[in-house]
Amino acid sequence: MSELAPYASDPARSRGRRIAEPSAPTRHDFQRDRDRIVHSSAFRRLVYKTQVFVNHEGDLFRTRLTHSLEVAQLGRAIARSLGLHEDLVETVALAHDLGHTPFGHAGQDALDECMQPHGGFEHNLQSLRVVDRLEQRYPDWDGLNLCFETREGILKRCPQAIAERLEAEEPGGVGRRFLDGTQPSLEAQLTNLADEIAYNAHDLDDGVRSGLLDMQQAMAVPLVRRHAESALAEHPTLAAMAPRRWLAETIRRMLSAQVYDVIDHSRARLQQAAPADAWVARGHRGLIGFSPEMRADSAELKRFLFANLYRHPQVNATTAAARQIVRELFDGYIEQPQRMAPEFASSADRARGVADYIAGMTDRFARREHQRLTGRDLFAELR
Numbered sequence: 001m002s003e004l005a006p007y008a009s010d011p012a013r014s015r016g017r018r019i020a021e022p023s024a025p026t027r028h029d030f031q032r033d034r035d036r037i038v039h040s041s042a043f044r045r046l047v048y049k050t051q052v053f054v055n056h057e058g059d060l061f062r063t064r065l066t067h068s069l070e071v072a073q074l075g076r077a078i079a080r081s082l083g084l085h086e087d088l089v090e091t092v093a094l095a096h097d098l099g100h101t102p103f104g105h106a107g108q109d110a111l112d113e114c115m116q117p118h119g120g121f122e123h124n125l126q127s128l129r130v131v132d133r134l135e136q137r138y139p140d141w142d143g144l145n146l147c148f149e150t151r152e153g154i155l156k157r158c159p160q161a162i163a164e165r166l167e168a169e170e171p172g173g174v175g176r177r178f179l180d181g182t183q184p185s186l187e188a189q190l191t192n193l194a195d196e197i198a199y200n201a202h203d204l205d206d207g208v209r210s211g212l213l214d215m216q217q218a219m220a221v222p223l224v225r226r227h228a229e230s231a232l233a234e235h236p237t238l239a240a241m242a243p244r245r246w247l248a249e250t251i252r253r254m255l256s257a258q259v260y261d262v263i264d265h266s267r268a269r270l271q272q273a274a275p276a277d278a279w280v281a282r283g284h285r286g287l288i289g290f291s292p293e294m295r296a297d298s299a300e301l302k303r304f305l306f307a308n309l310y311r312h313p314q315v316n317a318t319t320a321a322a323r324q325i326v327r328e329l330f331d332g333y334i335e336q337p338q339r340m341a342p343e344f345a346s347s348a349d350r351a352r353g354v355a356d357y358i359a360g361m362t363d364r365f366a367r368r369e370h371q372r373l374t375g376r377d378l379f380a381e382l383r
C-alpha cells in the first residue's frame with residue numbers, strides 16, 4: 001500500500017462495528033470486512049447473476065461477479081494514485097452489488113412493483129440488508145457485523161423516509177448523512193465512480209461482442225470515436241483484420257483516459273480543499289470526480305447505451321420474461337410460503353421474507369423455481 005493521504009480513511013480510526021469484536025492479529029478491519037464479504041454466500045451467487053445479459057445467454061459476458069472485480073480493480077488503481085485507502089475501496093466494490101436481484105434491473109423493477117404496498121424494494125438497501133441481517137454465518141449475530149465505513153459505502157442511495165427509519169434504529173449511523181446532506185468517505189465516492197466507469201466500458205464491450213451493437217454505430221459517441229480512431233491511427237489494419245482487438249484496444253484507451261481524468265481532476269480538488277482528515281472530507285462536495293468535459297463524455301456514452309443496448313428489442317424480450325418470472329414467483333410464494341426455504345417462510349413480515357428470498361436467487365435458480373411453480377419455462381418459449 002502506498003502512503004496514505006491525511007484525508008484517507010484509516011482502519012485505526014474506524015467508527016467500528018455495531019457489535020464490538022477484538023481486533024485480528026494480522027489483518028486490519030477493512031481487510032477483515034473484505035474477507036467476510038468474499039466468504040459470504042451472497043458473494044458466491046454473484047457469479048450467476050445478470051449484469052445486462054441474462055446469465056444463460058453466453059459465457060463471455062459480464063456477470064455481477066466479474067463486474068464487481070472490475071470495479072475493485074479500477075477503484076484500487078485510482079485510490080493508490082490519490083493516497084486513499086485501497087482496501088476500503090476493494091471492500092466496498094466487492095459488496096456493492098450483493099443486494100441485486102436475478103435478471104439485473106428488470107428483476108429489481110419487477111420486485112419493487114410487487115413490494116409497493118409493503119415498503120418497496122431497492123437493491124442498494126438490499127445490499128446493506130444482506131450484510132447487516134441476511135447472511136447467517138456467526139453463532140451470536142445475524143449479518144457480517146461490518147465496519148461503519150464499509151456499510152456507509154454500500155448504502156450509496158437512500159430515500160428520506162428510509163433514512164429516517166435507519167436513523168431511528170441506529171442513531172448517527174449510516175442513514176444520517178442522507179438527513180444531514182453530507183458525503184460518504186472519499187473511498188466510497190471513488191467506488192461509486194469506478195462502478196460507472198466499469199459498466200459503461202464493459203457494457204459497450206459486451207454489446208459489440210454480442211452483435212447487438214456495432215463499432216460504426218458506437219463511434220457516434222465522442223469518447224468512443226476518439227479512442228477508436230487513435231487506435232486505428234497507430235494500427236491501421238485493426239478494423240479490417242482484427243475487429244475484436246480493435247474493440248479491446250479502444251476500450252483499454254477509454255478506460256485509461258477516464259482513470260487519468262479522475263486522478264488529475266480529483267487531485268486538484270483535494271489539494272485545493274485540503275481536508276484535514278477523512279471526517280472533514282465528508283463535509284465537502286465534489287472532491288472525487290471527472291473533469292466537466294469527461295463528465296459530459298461519460299453521460300453521452302451512458303445515453304447511447306440506454307437507447308441502443310438496454311432498450312434493444314432482443315434485450316427487451318428477455319426483460320419482459322424476467323419481469324414475469326419475478327412477479328409470478330412473488331405471487332406464488334405469498335400464497336404458499338412453505339415453498340420457500342424455511343428461514344424465509346418463517347419471516348414475520350411475509351412480503352419482506354418473499355422479497356429477500358427472491359432477491360437472493362441467481363438467474364438460473366429463479367428460472368428453475370418458476371418452472372417448478374408454474375410448469376412454464378419462459379426463456380425457452382422466447383426461442
Ligand code: MG
Binds near residue numbers: 067096097195
Ligand atoms: Mg455495480
